[in-house]
Amino acid sequence: GAVVSQHPSWVICKSGTSVKIECRSLDFQATTMFWYRQFPKQSLMLMATSNEGSKATYEQGVEKDKFLINHASLTLSTLTVTSAHPEDSSFYICSASARAGELFFGEGSRLTVL
Amino acid sequence: DAKTTQPNSMESNEEEPVHLPCNHSTISGTDYIHWYRQLPSQGPEYVIHGLTSNVNNRMASLAIAEDRKSSTLILHRATLRDAAVYYCILRAGRTGNNRKLIWGLGTSLAVNP
Numbered sequence: 001g002a003v004v005s006q007h008p009s010w011v012i013c014k015s016g017t018s019v020k021i022e023c024r025s026l027d028f029q030a031t032t033m034f035w036y037r038q039f040p041k042q043s044l045m046l047m048a049t050s051n052e053g054s055k056a057t058y059e060q061g062v063e064k065d066k067f068l069i070n071h072a073s074l075t076l077s078t079l080t081v082t083s084a085h086p087e088d089s090s091f092y093i094c095s096a097s098a099r100a101g102e103l104f105f106g107e108g109s110r111l112t113v114l
Numbered sequence: 115d116a117k118t119t120q121p122n123s124m125e126s127n128e129e130e131p132v133h134l135p136c137n138h139s140t141i142s143g144t145d146y147i148h149w150y151r152q153l154p155s156q157g158p159e160y161v162i163h164g165l166t167s168n169v170n171n172r173m174a175s176l177a178i179a180e181d182r183k184s185s186t187l188i189l190h191r192a193t194l195r196d197a198a199v200y201y202c203i204l205r206a207g208r209t210g211n212n213r214k215l216i217w218g219l220g221t222s223l224a225v226n227p
Binding site: 004042043046091094095103104105106108 | 150155157158159201217218219
């Protein structure tokens, strides 16, 4: 079946540094990719929607200058957390939608900011 | 956007059937009922979806009430690997826009050996 891969699966960084998370669709072209954030014991919160070749659409309350999203190709989207702080520590999950609309999720990336 | 209501947690014994309920009283005519599950520290995994008729696949069965205001995910024989958080979600249209998804807290299923 279709696979969405995220990298890294976990990352620890110092406060103030930037972290990039990659999301790849391995065997299909993802016209749309979505980025979620999930805090412990909470549900998934949609952060932004990105379409290949265009700017991402951010949900209300999500800072676009802090969470940079690039969707340069049909198989790769990246999320960069700029100037990360401890409150940005979370589980970040991407999902990808194929042309038929099926939705597939990555394994998630756990970010810990010290 | 239509919301769903699920019990916070449920418990089952291994090898026994599990019925996970979901209420969606404000469902619209074009909303499909989707179920995903999330194992600890993993991304969600698709389980099953349906519109009006009951559905079966290798993972589970989905029973949809006649008025579509509720549905039940059925795991026929629970295994330890089925311990996860199960989310019942409404998606507008068969391949609805992801922005329509509202993720609640789901039901945390514990499976006892």
